[in-house]
Amino acid sequence: MKETVIVTLLATQVLAQAAAPATITVQTDQSGVAINPGMWGIFLEDINFGVDGGIYAELVKNRSFEFPDALMGWTERAHAGGVGKISIATETPINAANPHYLRIESASSVAFGVANEGFRGIGFQTGERYDFSAQVRARSGSPGLLVELVTADGRVLAQEKIEKLSANWAIKKTSLQPNATVNQGRLNVLVVGGGTVELDMVSLFPHHTWKHRPGGLRPDLAQLLADLKPGFMRFPGGCVVEGSKLANRFQWKTTIGPMAERKLVINRWNDAFATRPAPDYFQSFGFGFFEYFQLCEDLGAAPLPILNCGMACQFNSGELCQPAELGQYVQDALDLVEFANGPADSAWGAKRAAMGHAKPFGLKMLGIGNEQWGQAYIDRYAKFHAALKAKYPEIKLVACAGPAPEGEHFQFAWSKLRELQADIIDEHSFANPSWFFANTHRYDRYDRNGPKVFFGEFSALTDKTLSLTNLNNLGAAVAEAAWMTGLERNGDVVRMASYAPLFAHIDGWQWKPELIWFDNLRSYGTPSYYVQKLFANNPGDVTVPVNLAAADGAKLYASATRARAAGELILKVVNGTETPVNVMLDLGGATAPGRKAKVFTLTGDSALAENSFAEPTRVIPQESKLEITSPRFEYKFSANSLTVLRFKIK
Ligand code: AHR
Numbered sequence: 001m002k003e004t005v006i007v008t009l010l011a012t013q014v015l016a017q018a019a020a021p022a023t024i025t026v027q028t029d030q031s032g033v034a035i036n037p038g039m040w041g042i043f044l045e046d047i048n049f050g051v052d053g054g055i056y057a058e059l060v061k062n063r064s065f066e067f068p069d070a071l072m073g074w075t076e077r078a079h080a081g082g083v084g085k086i087s088i089a090t091e092t093p094i095n096a097a098n099p100h101y102l103r104i105e106s107a108s109s110v111a112f113g114v115a116n117e118g119f120r121g122i123g124f125q126t127g128e129r130y131d132f133s134a135q136v137r138a139r140s141g142s143p144g145l146l147v148e149l150v151t152a153d154g155r156v157l158a159q160e161k162i163e164k165l166s167a168n169w170a171i172k173k174t175s176l177q178p179n180a181t182v183n184q185g186r187l188n189v190l191v192v193g194g195g196t197v198e199l200d201m202v203s204l205f206p207h208h209t210w211k212h213r214p215g216g217l218r219p220d221l222a223q224l225l226a227d228l229k230p231g232f233m234r235f236p237g238g239c240v241v242e243g244s245k246l247a248n249r250f251q252w253k254t255t256i257g258p259m260a261e262r263k264l265v266i267n268r269w270n271d272a273f274a275t276r277p278a279p280d281y282f283q284s285f286g287f288g289f290f291e292y293f294q295l296c297e298d299l300g301a302a303p304l305p306i307l308n309c310g311m312a313c314q315f316n317s318g319e320l321c322q323p324a325e326l327g328q329y330v331q332d333a334l335d336l337v338e339f340a341n342g343p344a345d346s347a348w349g350a351k352r353a354a355m356g357h358a359k360p361f362g363l364k365m366l367g368i369g370n371e372q373w374g375q376a377y378i379d380r381y382a383k384f385h386a387a388l389k390a391k392y393p394e395i396k397l398v399a400c401a402g403p404a405p406e407g408e409h410f411q412f413a414w415s416k417l418r419e420l421q422a423d424i425i426d427e428h429s430f431a432n433p434s435w436f437f438a439n440t441h442r443y444d445r446y447d448r449n450g451p452k453v454f455f456g457e458f459s460a461l462t463d464k465t466l467s468l469t470n471l472n473n474l475g476a477a478v479a480e481a482a483w484m485t486g487l488e489r490n491g492d493v494v495r496m497a498s499y500a501p502l503f504a505h506i507d508g509w510q511w512k513p514e515l516i517w518f519d520n521l522r523s524y525g526t527p528s529y530y531v532q533k534l535f536a537n538n539p540g541d542v543t544v545p546v547n548l549a550a551a552d553g554a555k556l557y558a559s560a561t562r563a564r565a566a567g568e569l570i571l572k573v574v575n576g577t578e579t580p581v582n583v584m585l586d587l588g589g590a591t592a593p594g595r596k597a598k599v600f601t602l603t604g605d606s607a608l609a610e611n612s613f614a615e616p617t618r619v620i621p622q623e624s625k626l627e628i629t630s631p632r633f634e635y636k637f638s639a640n641s642l643t644v645l646r647f648k649i650k
Contacts (some may be wrong), residue, residue: 019415021584021634022550026560026571029648032543037560038302040484040536043457044292045238047269048510050503054121055221056287059130059204060116060187061280065100070278073101077188082112084191094135094169094200097254097261101200101458103139106191108423111146112577113190116202120507121184123520124149124157126177129207130444131214132451133173134189134199135260138165140229141195149178157185165197167640169637175207183520201260211298215259215286220523221503224516225299228529228536232302234367234456234498235292240268240283241306241370244316248609249308253289254335262288268313269510274300275468276510288350288484293340293361300489301360304398304454304496306367307333309380313371315403320376329380331389337363337392340361367398367426367456373409378416384418397455405439418450424495428457430465433479437576440483440557443490453493457500458483459513459528470512474619474640475607477527481642482574484535485559491543499532517613524616527609530602531642534621538570538600539563540642546571556581556637562649575637578607586632591647597626603641 047051053061061073070088071090078084084106091098106112116122118124124130145162157178165172178185187204191197210223232472233450236250243249243265254263267281289305296303312319321329321545335348340363349360369377381399386394399422402409410427417425418644429435438460443453460476480499487494504514515529525533540561550556555576562569569590575581591597604619611618626635626645637643 003535003543005026005161015203021582022548022554022556023584023586024558024571024573025586026569026588026590027545027547028569033492034542035488035540036231037539037541038250039488039491039494039496040230040532040539041193041232041234041301041304041496041498042225042228042502043228043234043238043500044502045236045500046240046267046513047238047501048504049119049281049508049623050501050505051287052267052282052284052604053508054503055217055344057205057216058117058286059122059206060171060202061119062282063202063284064200064260064264066098067280067352069283070100071453073117075117075385077113077115077190079111079190081108082110082190084112086114089198094260097263098200101198103196103198104191104265105196106143106194109192109194111190111192113188115150116189118186118520120505121152121520122182123206124182124185125206125521126179126181128177130158130176130178131173131205131207132160132176132203133171134202135169136162136165136172138167139196141193143191143195143260145172145197146188146192147174147176148190149176150183150186150188152184152186154548157182157328161192169200181521183499187544187650194256195528201400206357208555217287217295221294222514224523224529225606229531230301230536231539232304232496233292233296233299233304234304235369237306239315239370240569242268242311243308244268244311244313246312246321247320249312251332251418252289252305252307253332255285256290256339256355259286267304272286273466273510274434278508278510289336289339290357291356294357296360302365303361303363304365304367305336305363306370306398307336309369309372309377309384310368310371310374311380314373326369326380326383326423330384332401333384333388334391337366337388337395358495363395365398365424367400368450369400369405371428372400373413377413378420381422382420385422393421396557398426400426403428405435414515422451424452424454426454426456429455430457430459430461433460433462433476434485436479437555438461440486443486443493444484446490448492449508455487455494455497458500459499466511469513472526472528472610473607473622474527474604474609476513477531477602478574478576478607478640478642480528480578481531482555482557484531485557488535488559488561488572489543489546497635499528519613522613524611524613526611527602527604528620530619530621533560534600534642534644535572538646540570544569549644554581567649569649571645571647573637573643573645575639575641578639579636580639581632583637584632585635587647590649591628592650593628593630595628595630595648598646599624599626599640600644601641603638607640
């Protein structure tokens with residue numbers, strides 16, 4: 001009985017399609033609106049070990065012994081017969097921001113010391129070199145150091161000795177080449193020859209980092225970002241901006257300058273979920289605000305820092321700074337603008353120049369608060385707004401509308417921020433694919449003269465927020481793509497949008513889904529990653545109105561833009577159904593028969609298709625060519641697909 005119904009329905013659909021084929025008319029004779037060609041960006045937050053243990057290529061966890069459990073990540077290790085004692089000392093540290101260091105007392109000449117477990121192990125690649133460094137001093141005897149790269153069960157892959165340790169803190173370095181590839185190795189640092197050695201800032205980096213910067217980024221992860229060609233980069237959060245308490249908030253000033261002076265804090269995601277505990281998750285700030293601006297410059301992405309507004313995460317303590325303390329938060333914002341843009345002889349510009357970048361970074365936007373709500377936020381935002389507009393009227397300010405894209409808090413924020421004439425308002429949505437399909441016309445109704453919109457965080461959830469079973473499948477990605485056509489069509493209102501979260505370590509995540517999954521050696525983009533890539537690689541600078549006629553219930557969505565410099569018309573079409581759809585395309589005579597169009601199609605064998613380490617390219621865009629034979633022509637859009645067509649126009 002059930003089967004009969006399904007067959008009947010399918011037959012009806014086919015008949016309906018045959019009777020009235022869908023049409024997409026790109027109204028190339030009508031003028032659209034100017035949009036931001038950099039509207040598709042990225043949002044980098046240290047969640048899911050995305051930064052420490054992720055894109056920041058440092059392989060040693062708790063390198064400075066500043067975790068509250070100062071030996072977390074470290075265990076005693078010795079060669080056969082080696083004996084001694086390890087302890088944490090604080091008497092004469094390398095500096096006050098980094099008060100703890102490790103003492104190894106080796107009681108025999110046999111190697112004795114510590115092993116570091118890395119971030120869920122350490123990945124070693126044969127053929128790669130690994131650069132070891134540490135602050136070291138000898139306290140007694142004439143010891144040396146033996147540095148080893150080993151497998152999880154202790155098999156030695158590489159070994160180097162460091163002799164002549166001095167009695168004062170000094171940086172010692174060596175480089176090692178493992179003779180095998182392992183995903184979850186360890187680093188041993190052992191004292192040889194007997195005696196007492198003290199260590200701090202123990203570091204191990206792959207020699208090859210992105211752009212060859214010492215202490216830089218994992219090349220595969222940074223390249224995945226570069227391939228997106230993001231228009232902007234939002235950083236550092238997200239909830240990590242807020243902190244569970246104000247003491248743990250992200251403070252940009254403690255993230256710049258020499259590494260050993262950057263002050264570690266607990267990561268907001270450390271103890272956020274009992275179901276996904278991460279007691280070893282801290283922020284070392286090896287990737288701090290200087291490195292952030294540098295990465296933006298390397299990616300050609302406009303920086304969009306988000307700052308704490310004097311409020312801790314309202315899902316946690318919701319702690320508010322005292323009114324008398326708010327001035328310091330506002331001053332931090334003013335100083336950040338000077339750090340980014342000030343001349344090299346200004347107080348904060350000089351700090352940037354001392355780090356190797358005398359030229360300003362060209363900051364043009366600043367976000368105040370992440371997912372704040374209520375009058376307390378409005379009061380604080382108003383203070384930032386007044387001070388920043390007075391000193392830097394050229395900086396566009398991004399205010400936030402809370403964690404949800406509708407509801408009382410959202411409406412309240414919008415009405416107050418409209419009165420305050422906020423430039424841009426940050427909206428967020430984590431919802432089922434059905435929400436994204438249903439909201440493709442959300443911005444058709446927005447006020448064209450009010451604040452602009454930054455859709456700063458979104459992703460389609462196959463289950464629900466915080467569910468551990470959300471999937472990164474094609475169906476979710478197609479829903480995001482459908483919704484993004486609505487953002488693009490309304491690019492005069494929606495100036496920017498970014499997916500969240502960006503990265504997740506397969507053995508260390510707290511939040512699903514994401515754009516990019518990685519382990520200690522490998523990485524891959526999800527179908528959502530390729531949706532972002534297709535949009536960001538094929539933007540435009542002006543919209544072209546689109547008229548779409550399709551049968552009721554058809555999940556067909558489209559947007560069109562013109563890339564004026566390239567002389568191209570770019571059409572994006574989403575088919576959110578399980579069957580291919582034939583569509584009559586009418587480009588209004590903008591292109592001529594005989595010309596060829598480039599086509600990029602993202603689809604898969606089902607809406608459930610996912611990428612994985614085993615099949616990282618199961619769902620990726622396929623490029624093809626389309627020969628134009630007549631001004632109106634039929635095109636078959638695959639089931640569950642995003643298709644981007646680029647036409648050279650007259
Ligand atoms: O993207 C993960 C989290 O979702 C962000 O930190 C927060 O802003 C949002 O609730």
